[in-house]
Amino acid sequence: MMEVNPAEQGLRSRFLHQPIDGQGFKELVSAGLHWLRANSSVVNALNVFPVPDGDTGTNMVLTMESAYEEIEPLAERDLGRIIQELAQGALMGARGNSGVILSQLWRGFAHAATGHATLTPEVLAKAFSEARDTAYRGVVRPVEGTILTVSKDMATAAEQSIRNESDVVRMLEEVVEAAALSVERTPELLPILKDAGVVDSGGKGLYFIFEGMLRYINGQQLEEAELVVKSLSAMDFEGAMQEVEEGQDYEVIVDFRPNGSLDLKGFYDQLEGMGTSIQVGEGDGMYRVHIHVPTENRYLPIDYAMSIGTITKVHIENLMDQMDGLEAQSEAKIELQPVEPGQIGVVAVSPGSGISRVFASLGVHALVAGGQTMNPSTKEIVAAFEDLPCDKVIILPNNKNIIMAAEGAREVSVKQVAVIASRTIPQGLAAMLSFNPDGDFDDVVGGMQECLQEVETGEITTATRTVEIDGVSVSEGSIISLHNGKLVASADTLLDGCLKFLEHAHAEEHELITLFYGADVSREEADRIAAEIQEVYPDHEIEVQSGGQAHYQFIFSVE
Amino acid sequence: MADELNPLGKIQVSPKAIATIAYNATMESYGVVGLASKNFFDGLANVLVKDPTHGIEVHFDGSQIDIDVYIIIEYGTRIKSVAASVAKTVQYHVEHALGLPVHAVNVHVEGLRISDMDG
Numbered sequence: 001m002m003e004v005n006p007a008e009q010g011l012r013s014r015f016l017h018q019p020i021d022g023q024g025f026k027e028l029v030s031a032g033l034h035w036l037r038a039n040s041s042v043v044n045a046l047n048v049f050p051v052p053d054g055d056t057g058t059n060m061v062l063t064m065e066s067a068y069e070e071i072e073p074l075a076e077r078d079l080g081r082i083i084q085e086l087a088q089g090a091l092m093g094a095r096g097n098s099g100v101i102l103s104q105l106w107r108g109f110a111h112a113a114t115g116h117a118t119l120t121p122e123v124l125a126k127a128f129s130e131a132r133d134t135a136y137r138g139v140v141r142p143v144e145g146t147i148l149t150v151s152k153d154m155a156t157a158a159e160q161s162i163r164n165e166s167d168v169v170r171m172l173e174e175v176v177e178a179a180a181l182s183v184e185r186t187p188e189l190l191p192i193l194k195d196a197g198v199v200d201s202g203g204k205g206l207y208f209i210f211e212g213m214l215r216y217i218n219g220q221q222l223e224e225a226e227l228v229v230k231s232l233s234a235m236d237f238e239g240a241m242q243e244v245e246e247g248q249d250y251e252v253i254v255d256f257r258p259n260g261s262l263d264l265k266g267f268y269d270q271l272e273g274m275g276t277s278i279q280v281g282e283g284d285g286m287y288r289v290h291i292h293v294p295t296e297n298r299y300l301p302i303d304y305a306m307s308i309g310t311i312t313k314v315h316i317e318n319l320m321d322q323m324d325g326l327e328a329q330s331e332a333k334i335e336l337q338p339v340e341p342g343q344i345g346v347v348a349v350s351p352g353s354g355i356s357r358v359f360a361s362l363g364v365h366a367l368v369a370g371g372q373t374m375n376p377s378t379k380e381i382v383a384a385f386e387d388l389p390c391d392k393v394i395i396l397p398n399n400k401n402i403i404m405a406a407e408g409a410r411e412v413s414v415k416q417v418a419v420i421a422s423r424t425i426p427q428g429l430a431a432m433l434s435f436n437p438d439g440d441f442d443d444v445v446g447g448m449q450e451c452l453q454e455v456e457t458g459e460i461t462t463a464t465r466t467v468e469i470d471g472v473s474v475s476e477g478s479i480i481s482l483h484n485g486k487l488v489a490s491a492d493t494l495l496d497g498c499l500k501f502l503e504h505a506h507a508e509e510h511e512l513i514t515l516f517y518g519a520d521v522s523r524e525e526a527d528r529i530a531a532e533i534q535e536v537y538p539d540h541e542i543e544v545q546s547g548g549q550a551h552y553q554f555i556f557s558v559e
Numbered sequence: 560m561a562d563e564l565n566p567l568g569k570i571q572v573s574p575k576a577i578a579t580i581a582y583n584a585t586m587e588s589y590g591v592v593g594l595a596s597k598n599f600f601d602g603l604a605n606v607l608v609k610d611p612t613h614g615i616e617v618h619f620d621g622s623q624i625d626i627d628v629y630i631i632i633e634y635g636t637r638i639k640s641v642a643a644s645v646a647k648t649v650q651y652h653v654e655h656a657l658g659l660p661v662h663a664v665n666v667h668v669e670g671l672r673i674s675d676m677d678g
Contacts, residue, residue, distance in 0.1 A: 094637035097589050097644045107635055111676045130676075137674045138633040140586045140593065414654045 015217045016169050019118035022082030026071050028213040029086060033064045034222040035212025036205060042225055043208070044341060046201035047389065055341060056201035059096035063103060064209065066093020079123070080114040098202035101135055101147050105206070108134030121162055121171050128158040128175065145190025147202030153182035154210070169217055176214050179207040248276055248292035251317045252301045255288050258309035262287065267308075274300045286312070292319065339365040343437040344444055345388040348396040348428055349376060349406075352548025355425055355516060355555075362432035364396075372551055375401050378408035385415070392416045392441050394448065398428035400485060418445040423485055424457035425516065425547075426557030456510070457484050458501040458556030460494065479553075494525075494553055495532050502533065505558050513540050514557040516547030521554070529554075574617035577653060581615045581626050581664075584652035590641030593631040595669035623662035626653065630666065634673040642666040 015024070036043075036057075043057030070089025071082050087110035090103035108131035116123045132155040135148055142148050157178030161171040186200035187193040193200055212222055252275075264280075271278045275293030282288075287309075291301050298316060305311050334356050339345045348364045350356040351371025359367060366384045370376035385393045393415050397406040400423040410417040418441070422428040431448040439447075459482040463474045474480055474490045479497035481489040481504070489500035498515075507513060513533065517526035523546070530544045547555055585591055594614025616627040626649060632641050646664040653661050 091635065091637055094640045096640060100590050100636050100640045100644070104633075104636060108676075134635075134674075134676070138592070138636055139589045140591065143587055411660055412654075412658055414651055414660075 011219050012169070012217050016167060019120075020079070020168060021077045021118050022071075022074075022079045023077055025079055025082055025119060026074075028216060029064075029068055029071065031216030031222055032209035032212040033061070033068050035215060036064055036208045037061050038223055039208045039225045040205075043201050043205045046198045046204060047341065056096065056098045057205055059099045060102055060202070060205040060209075062095045063090055063093050063099035066090065067103075067106060069093075078117050079119055080110070080116050083110040083113040083127075086110065098147060098205060101138070101151075101202065102206070104135045104138050105131040105151055108132065119168055121166055121168055124168055124171055125158040125162040128155040131155065143190065145186040145188070145193060146200050147206050149186065149189060150179055150182045150200070150203035150206050154179050154206075169214075172210065172214050172217070176207070176210050179203075179210060183207050249295045249319055250293050250298040251290070251315075251319050252293055252298060253288065253290050253313075253315040254301050254305045254311060255286060255313040256305040256309040256311045257286055262308070270304055271301070274304070334360045334367070336360050336367065337363045337365050339388050339390050339437065341389045341391075343390050344392045344394060344435075344439065344441060345385055345390045345437075346394045346396065346432070346435060347381065347385040347388075348432075349381070349398045349402050351399075351425070351550065351552075352516075352519060354546035354548040356548075358429060358516075358545060359396075359432065362429065363435060363437065364432065370402060371399055371549060372401070375399070376405060378405045378412060381406055381409040382413055385409075385417075386413070390415075393418075394435070394445060395419045396422045396428040396431060398422050398425050416441065420445065420448045420452070422452055424459070425549075425555050426455045426457040426514070427452045429557060430455040430559070454559065456505040456507075456556075456558040458482065458498075458505060458554070458558065459485075459552050460497045460501065460554040460556070461552045463490070495529050498529060498533060498554060498556070499536060501556060502537070502558070505556075507537060507540070507558050510558045511541060512543070512557075512559045513537065514543045514545060514559075516545050516549065516555040516557075518547055518549045518551070518553050518555075520550075526554075572657060574619060577617045577619075577624065577626070577657065578615040580653050580656050581617070581628060581649045584649045585615070585628055585630060585645055588641070588645045588648050590632050590636040591630050591645060592633050592672045595629045595631050595667075624653070624657075624659060625663045625665070626661060627665045627667060629669050631670045631672055632668055634671040638668055638671075642668060 018024075020028075040057035040061050043060065044055040047056055067086050067090035070085045070092075074082065074085060076082055076085075083106070087103065087106040090106045094100045094103040109127040111134070112127040112130040113119075113123055128151075132151045135151050136142055139148075154175045157175045158171055161174045166174065183199050183203045186203055187198070190200065215222055267280070268278070271289065271291055274297050275291045277290070277292040279290040280287060281290075289301060289305065293300065302311065302314055334353070337360065345365045346363065347366040347368060348359045349368045349370045350359055351369070351374075356367050365388055368376045368381055368384045370380075381395060385395070393413070395406040395409060395417060397403045397419065403419065403421050403423070406419045410419050420428075420431050422431055430451045434444075434447040434451045436444055461480060461482070463476055463478050463480045466475045468474065469487050472480075472487050472490055474487070479491045479494055480487060481491065481497045481501035483501055483504045488504045489497065491497035491500055502513070515526060515530055515533075517523070523544075526544050530542050534540070534542050549555060582594070585594065596613050614629045618625040618627075628645060628649060630642075630645060632638055645666050649664045650661045
């Protein structure tokens, strides 16, 4: 349902009862541009990377801006001349694929409007048909399920509307409605959209332009994108579980059917007064509200839902209780940072869950399982970052045997990829400290490379055979210490191995020792060894982290 | 020939196969209404060709793939944007199918087609 601002009733009445000339149409184009701009991030988010066309929303806004700039200063009243200038501006500013198609649509529009002083239903219907025809002429093999299809469905709706003797406003309403339906259908026509779970971005952008015109006529705001509700299936309760805040002790889920239509803005305002982690889903007229609330508010969402509709189901759970359970599971889900288009993405190779979690907390966007004895293939590395919605990617191999595969991934990928030659986990972690997703790609890569040298790596493991390397003789089963990948000592006990490494790495010249204990070492044992190390290095800060790696009992990072 | 080794032997992809991928990608690019014969003497200028090896040239010197595309564009579209989109689309499809990087895609706009707006 559209809310109509009573103060703006005059606007709708004006468009209904007075002929729309060039100046009137200019107002509509301005409204379309504003609404498209307000929703450009929505359109950008629909990009199916890596389909070539950068950011569709941005491209369409730039194209429309160039078009509008052309007509803005004109006082011309003739509709045909205004749209001709508009089309000219769109042509000159066309950006990207969607922009080129948009400019062709305006070109068709202009051709139909030429010679007409005002916008009549006949002219508008003809304009939509010619827009479609012109757009389709520009390509040998039209791909359906795109902006082209949406323009076709809009033209069909306009042709239908003229048969029902609609006025211009009514026709525009029917065309916009058809565009909305057409956009929703695009995944059925284009499998790549369906796979990605999105609708076509160009089609959606076109819809916003004409919806903006209609919103202007109806006196609705054009500055802020509307609040949207997700479909029920898209609600992410697991994600919500991760963001439990202090004091929000209860999770409440209410299913209800509202009486009449739901005023989303007022609805969200009410919920925000009650708690956090609000999610609203909708399907078949049913709404599901998910919210975290403090103990004293736990019945408020239910009372509220009851006041505006009929409740079908309620679910309340004590979150603190659940969180205890979650923390008990060491394999709790790792939350990777999301990456935005235009930012730099990072993929790291990690040998264990604890190290993965540390990488995730440092801002890594994708992880590949792999380490000393399980080197991931080029294909696995590419697969890890191929679907990130960004075109600049940094790979941290974190093992000297994986650098080659990472280089291979760089060569194969169509993205701009840099490999930071991190030979150990601590090097990878150190590099992440200087990572900035919004920085200049070369600067960020350079900064990360430099960080590799700032950390000493120790690896403590058990020798698998008797051998002498680099002057160190090792017998099978004894503990060995590696410093920056080189064998430096052999020892009888784990503690001894750790201390020999620290000595070799000149730990006394550093300040921070981080110890990642492996899958085969208990927390208690790691704490015990850390305490012993503290005795030897009383002024150092010592951190103990679960690394979860195989083979290496301990990985040390000395900074 | 674009070569790659696999554990059983060599995989060779002929320039003609690459040209076919590039041809299909080009024909789906918005604004392109046809490919032009790359050689003036092969046919008169602006002759639209159906054979994928006309209008597309693939060079492989053992290490890098270069592709030249000769196209005819719809009059009234922004040539720069259309050409950029052709280059990106061809690069994406060829790299995706082949798994090898494309070094360059050169787009040659050989002509414009003026559609009859009243047709």
